[in-house]
Amino acid sequence: MTDCIFCKIVNGELPSETVYNSPNVTAFRDINPAAPVHILIVPNRHIDHIRDPRAFEDDVLKEMFQVANQVAEMEGIAESGYRLLFNYGPDANLVVPHLHLHLLGGRPLGPMVARR
Numbered sequence: 001m002t003d004c005i006f007c008k009i010v011n012g013e014l015p016s017e018t019v020y021n022s023p024n025v026t027a028f029r030d031i032n033p034a035a036p037v038h039i040l041i042v043p044n045r046h047i048d049h050i051r052d053p054r055a056f057e058d059d060v061l062k063e064m065f066q067v068a069n070q071v072a073e074m075e076g077i078a079e080s081g082y083r084l085l086f087n088y089g090p091d092a093n094l095v096v097p098h099l100h101l102h103l104l105g106g107r108p109l110g111p112m113v114a115r116r
């Protein structure tokens with residue numbers, strides 16, 4: 001996808017602090033971190049979001065979760081714990097339309113969803 005910022009990060013057209021790279025998956029630090037560790041794990045191939053059927057082809061989701069666990073080890077938060085999440089749609093504030101798994105940790109993260 002020519003206009004996708006995460007495609008551009010994957011192919012090096014846009015800078016990022018990449019922490020992991022394989023032929024299928026890239027992990028890089030979120031530009032506006034919500035926690036001391038906030039890393040985005042993305043498929044190198046463009047997939048729109050978690051409802052895109054391409055997300056369920058091959059082992060892309062499996063590999064993204066495996067990379068998330070591996071990056072959590074590398075970041076030293078495997079013992080303290082972490083949260084993995086996908087956003088989808090307006091109520092969840094999906095902003096970037098390239099599938100990405102958020103890895104959050106490095107402090108107690110509080111309730112999963114703000115109560116109001």
Ligand code: 5GP
Nearest residue numbers: 005016028029030031032087093094095096
């Ligand atoms: P979403 O709300 O779509 O699930 O999350 C998108 C995430 O991408 C946000 O946490 C935002 O801070 C991050 N982000 C947006 N643009 C960039 C960018 O150009 N570089 C990096 N590293 N992160 C970005």
Ligand code: ZN
Nearest residue numbers: 004007046098
């Ligand atoms: Zn893309």
